[in-house]
Structures are given as structure tokens and as C-alpha cells.
Amino acid sequence: MNGGSILEGRDIQVRRGGRLILDVASLNIAAGEVLSVIGPNGAGKTTLLQALSVLLRLNRGEIRFRGARIGVDITPLDYRRQLAMVFQEALLFDATVTANVAAGLRLRGTDAGEAKRIVAAKLEQFGISSLHDRSAKTLSGGEAQRTSLARAFAIGPQILFLDEPFAALDPPTRESLIEDLSRILRESGATAIMATHDQGEALRLSDRIAVMHEGRIAQIGPPVEVMNHPVDESVAAFVGVEMILAGRVVQYERGTATVAITNDVGPPKLSYPRGNPGEILSGTGRERTAGEAPGERSSASLSSDGMEMPPEATGGRIDGEGSCVWEDAAVMGGRRRPATVFLEAAGEAKAGEEVFCCIRPEHVTLARELPPGRTSARNSFPAIINRIIPAGPFYKLYLDGSLPLSAYITAQSLEELDLRIGMTVTASFKATSVHLIRRG
Amino acid sequence: MEIILAGIKQALSLLISFDPEVLAITWLSLKVSGTATLISLFIGIGIGTAVALSSFPGRQIVVSVINTGMALPPVVVGLFVTIFLWRNGPFGYLEILYTPAAIIIAQAIIATPIVMGITLAAMQQLPRKLRLQILALGATRFQMVWLLIKEARLSLMAAVMAGFGGVISEVGASIMVGGNIKGYTRVLTTATVMETSRGNFDLAIALGVILLLFAFVINLVLTRIQQRERPQ
Numbered sequence: 001m002n003g004g005s006i007l008e009g010r011d012i013q014v015r016r017g018g019r020l021i022l023d024v025a026s027l028n029i030a031a032g033e034v035l036s037v038i039g040p041n042g043a044g045k046t047t048l049l050q051a052l053s054v055l056l057r058l059n060r061g062e063i064r065f066r067g068a069r070i071g072v073d074i075t076p077l078d079y080r081r082q083l084a085m086v087f088q089e090a091l092l093f094d095a096t097v098t099a100n101v102a103a104g105l106r107l108r109g110t111d112a113g114e115a116k117r118i119v120a121a122k123l124e125q126f127g128i129s130s131l132h133d134r135s136a137k138t139l140s141g142g143e144a145q146r147t148s149l150a151r152a153f154a155i156g157p158q159i160l161f162l163d164e165p166f167a168a169l170d171p172p173t174r175e176s177l178i179e180d181l182s183r184i185l186r187e188s189g190a191t192a193i194m195a196t197h198d199q200g201e202a203l204r205l206s207d208r209i210a211v212m213h214e215g216r217i218a219q220i221g222p223p224v225e226v227m228n229h230p231v232d233e234s235v236a237a238f239v240g241v242e243m244i245l246a247g248r249v250v251q252y253e254r255g256t257a258t259v260a261i262t263n264d265v266g267p268p269k270l271s272y273p274r275g276n277p278g279e280i281l282s283g284t285g286r287e288r289t290a291g292e293a294p295g296e297r298s299s300a301s302l303s304s305d306g307m308e309m310p311p312e313a314t315g316g317r318i319d320g321e322g323s324c325v326w327e328d329a330a331v332m333g334g335r336r337r338p339a340t341v342f343l344e345a346a347g348e349a350k351a352g353e354e355v356f357c358c359i360r361p362e363h364v365t366l367a368r369e370l371p372p373g374r375t376s377a378r379n380s381f382p383a384i385i386n387r388i389i390p391a392g393p394f395y396k397l398y399l400d401g402s403l404p405l406s407a408y409i410t411a412q413s414l415e416e417l418d419l420r421i422g423m424t425v426t427a428s429f430k431a432t433s434v435h436l437i438r439r440g
Numbered sequence: 441m442e443i444i445l446a447g448i449k450q451a452l453s454l455l456i457s458f459d460p461e462v463l464a465i466t467w468l469s470l471k472v473s474g475t476a477t478l479i480s481l482f483i484g485i486g487i488g489t490a491v492a493l494s495s496f497p498g499r500q501i502v503v504s505v506i507n508t509g510m511a512l513p514p515v516v517v518g519l520f521v522t523i524f525l526w527r528n529g530p531f532g533y534l535e536i537l538y539t540p541a542a543i544i545i546a547q548a549i550i551a552t553p554i555v556m557g558i559t560l561a562a563m564q565q566l567p568r569k570l571r572l573q574i575l576a577l578g579a580t581r582f583q584m585v586w587l588l589i590k591e592a593r594l595s596l597m598a599a600v601m602a603g604f605g606g607v608i609s610e611v612g613a614s615i616m617v618g619g620n621i622k623g624y625t626r627v628l629t630t631a632t633v634m635e636t637s638r639g640n641f642d643l644a645i646a647l648g649v650i651l652l653l654f655a656f657v658i659n660l661v662l663t664r665i666q667q668r669e670r671p672q
Contacts, residue, residue: 050572053576055572055575055576077578077580080575080576080578081578083576084576084577085572085573085576085577087569087572087573089567089569091567091569091570091573093587093590093591094591094593094594103577104577104578107577107578107579107580107583108578151577155577155578161576
């Protein structure tokens, strides 16, 4: 993100058949920002994109492009010529790939030589140079969408609107296209607004995520914040399945990545019970600093850099897999989280890569023992039960501590383990349960 | 059977010898029906596109009227054009009844709803979002409509075929408003009717063969264009 707002929406309302289908009080898009708009079908994602690109009539409200009011200071046509749009369907013209990519330039009366040069560059950028004289009707889904993207980028848009651009593609095609788009977005520094119902896509590409519900923006913010701290039930219902942790791969070996999760150092957002878990926690951990590669045996460790540790919390070690540094007595004491936590994740990654680790609550198991006994789970962390919410046939437990986690527990387990709010437990999950999403 | 064989023989010799009367009739037919089709393309594609791209109260009724118009009986068109162009009719002062212009008007009225109906269907078949895509590419309204028409060009080719095919083979209206005046308003169909009633089967067959050839050649050309553009 850089610079000020490139696009501002104020008090936007769109009605269809008397029904309010879009109602956005305020939306600011920063220049160079990639914003994902997520939400269930019918939430108003497409309507929002079309309203912002003035492809449909607003019943109320105003849109400003670089401060200029559209329809007052700048005509809708002049504004539209600053942007480009890519839909779920490639919507190519019945012409060659080259003619398609050149379409926007031709509409603007761009000089033929200049247009040719731009088109060649875009075909190259999207890896479709070899298709240049093919009829658009003969392209595969992926090729067609690449052509559509090349056509959009050819005009050098200030803002790019993407309406579920990958939804119709098969997974491998989608994967390679997301990879390329992500690279090209970063290179071009274009501002982009993308509607999607795929949280993975949103996480990979966006600086911010807006969650829509019934025509309104229910929440907007950085990915981790939106995913982990849904403001209300509607957002939680859509995004709240997985806990999302932003981190960096520090080591990758034999299909397993070690990811350093950097926590917000500071008081945790949720309130901590002031228990006295010190006696359970003391003397069972092994201290390690953030830069150090994790040891063979301690597969998931907490680091305490930047943290004042009580002396008794930094002593011993534990044996076996799933070991962990149990030095976060300070956390449990209610002061703050450790700055960096390491966890293991199975999947493809490279050392140094920025990733999101997604953990589903059904994959998190809880144990009363601190630390836990031998387990094949590569990740174990101490955690405090923060909230217990009935969720159908089971309970959803929100945990805080070294990592913000949640877990699904059956009523039987809840009773047998006698789990209660404020209790310190061990939360474990396997490396294979961590879904890695590479960022950018 | 002998009549037919003799007729075909005679017809071939008329064709091969480029009989001036046959040529003149053929040329007039082409001119009249070609002009009528051209007029119907402008009106039909224009209104068909406008109706396809807009929504207004009563649109359903308009669409139904257009579709009904596609099956307009030529004699009914002939009747009304005659009434309107009749000396005492509202357009009687034009004095064009029993001229090629009158045939062109009648044929254009027959062809226009056909072109309009096919255009309407063709434009409605284009993905709705294509309009938005074109606008988002920075098109003016006019550029958008032009691109949509270009996009529907194959279907519009069918409209040309159907329109021309409809009027070149039409006889009722041409005879009513043209009068089948020799060397002036006599076209292939009206001449065929007359020669048949006179028992001149040879000439009638010759004219009929030309009519068939026309239909065949025009459709062949258009089909070839369509097939070439069809995705492999």
C-alpha cells in the first residue's frame, strides 16, 4: 500500500425490485492495495464491484476516484477508462487472442504500433504468446482466462476489478494462474479489488479482506484479523472455520516446514483469567531464541525473545515428539504472548517464504496433562480455555496462550476432561493438519 | 412427364442462351429483393438490438409482436400496402403503386420482422455480462452496441439469409403491389405464376430453376462464411 485513497465510496445504496441489495456506508481503497471481497453467494460481492466500477446505477451515494466525484468531476466513461474488469467467464470476443488483448486499446484509439508492442508484452507476461493467432473460441478455460487477464492489464488499469476470476477453473489451472496473477499484481503495483468465495485465494492475494453479508460490509481488515477475530456471527459463520496464523518458513525438510509465527507482542485481546498455573508449567520447558533452528526433538517450540521469563519457567526439557517449550508461564500469568512461536506444517514451501497456516478446530485435540504424553502430533502448545460455545452436537472452545486456537470437543470429552473456562490445557495438532497457504 | 422433360430442355436452352427477357426478370428480382433485404437489415437489426438491450414496460408484448411479424402472410402485406398506396390512400400522392418501389416496400415489410426477430434472439443469446465487460473495457455506448453486433455476426448472417430467402421467393405481395407489368415489375415469382397459368411450362421451369439456383448460391456463400468461422 502506498499513497492515499484511490477510490472512495460513501453511503452507497443499490436497490433491486425495492429490496436493498447493497448498503455500504464507507469504503476507502488505498492506491496499490489488493482488497478481497469475500462472502457467501448473494452477499453482494458482485454488486459492490459493479457499483464501484459504475457498471450499475446507484440509488444513493457517491464514488470518488482520486478525490474526483464520478458523474460530477469526472464522467463515468473517463473513469471506466482508468479501470479494467475480469469476470468469472473469460467473455472473450469471437476473434483471435491478439485481437482480444488489443480490444481495450482499440476502444481508446491507441496508435496501432504502440498497441502491438503492448499486446506482445502482455501475451508474454501471461505466458500466452504462442496462442496469439488462435481463435478465442478454441481456447481452454485457463488459456481463455489468461487472455482475459492480459486484455485487462493491456490498458494499464489504475484499478483492477476481479469478479471470481478463478472460480470456473480446475485446481491445477487455478493454482498456476493465481501464482502468475499474484506476481503480476505485485510487479505492476496495480490496485485490485477481487470478489471471491475462496478464502485461500483471498489470503494469498490480499492486503485486506472485506467480508460481505446481506449487502453490507460486515468486517474489513487485514487477513489475520478478519479470519481470527470475526466481529459477529455472520462473519464467523463464513470465515470462522479455520484459525489463520501468519508466519515465515524458517526451515523446510522432508515435506515438513517449520514456520515461525510472530505474535502481536502485547496484551492479548481476550481477557485472561488470573489463574495460578505456575506450578504445572514450571520446569518443563526448554528455551530457544527465534533465530535458532528448531532442534530435532522439540518440534514445536515457543521462543521467549523479548519476554521476561520467570526463572522457574526456563528450566527443564521434555522428551518425545510433540514437545514444546513450556516457558510461557508468563503468558499464562496473563501478561503477554511470546513474540515468536514455531510450528510444523506438512506441505510445500520454501525457507524464507511468507505463509499463512490454517488450522481447523476439528483437528485440535486437548489434553489435561502439561506437557502431554507421547503423541504423533508434531505441535503441542499450552493454552487457556477462553470461551466455551455450544456448536450443534459439540462444543467450540476458544483457546488463548501461545497461539490463538479453537477446538471442537464433544460433550462427552468436555465432561470427562472436566474442561472449564480459565483452565490451562495442552492443545495438539498434527503437522499434516496445518494447511499452508503461500502469500504473494 | 413429357411436358416436364420438354420444359426442362427448353429451360436449359433459355438459360444457356442468356435469353434477354429471362435475364431482365432475374436482374429486377435481385435488385428489388436485395434492396428490400438491405432496408430490412437496417431497421431489423436496429430495432432488434434496441429491444434486446433495453428493458421497458410492455417489452414482452413488443417481443411477441415481432415474433408474430416473422410469419406475416405476404398477401396481407400486399393488401395493406396496396390500400396505403392506392390513389385515394394516405400515400396515394406518391404514385408508386405498380412500380418496383412498391414491391421493395412490401418486401421490406415482410423481411423486417424476420431480421428483427432473429437479431433479437441472437443478441439475447450473448452472455449478459458481455455488455458489462465491454463497458468496463472503456467502450462508449455506441462502441458497445457495435461490438455486440459484431459478436452476433454469425447469427445476423442467418438473418440475412432468412430475410432474402423469404422475399425473393414471395409472390403474393409482389403481384398485388407490382402488378406483374412486363419489363417493369415482372419478377421471377410473378413471371413463374403467369407463365404456368398460360401453360408455358418451359419458361416457368426455367424461371423456377433460376429461383432455386439463387437460393442455393446465396445460402452456399453464407453457409461457407459461417462454417469457416465456426470453432474447430
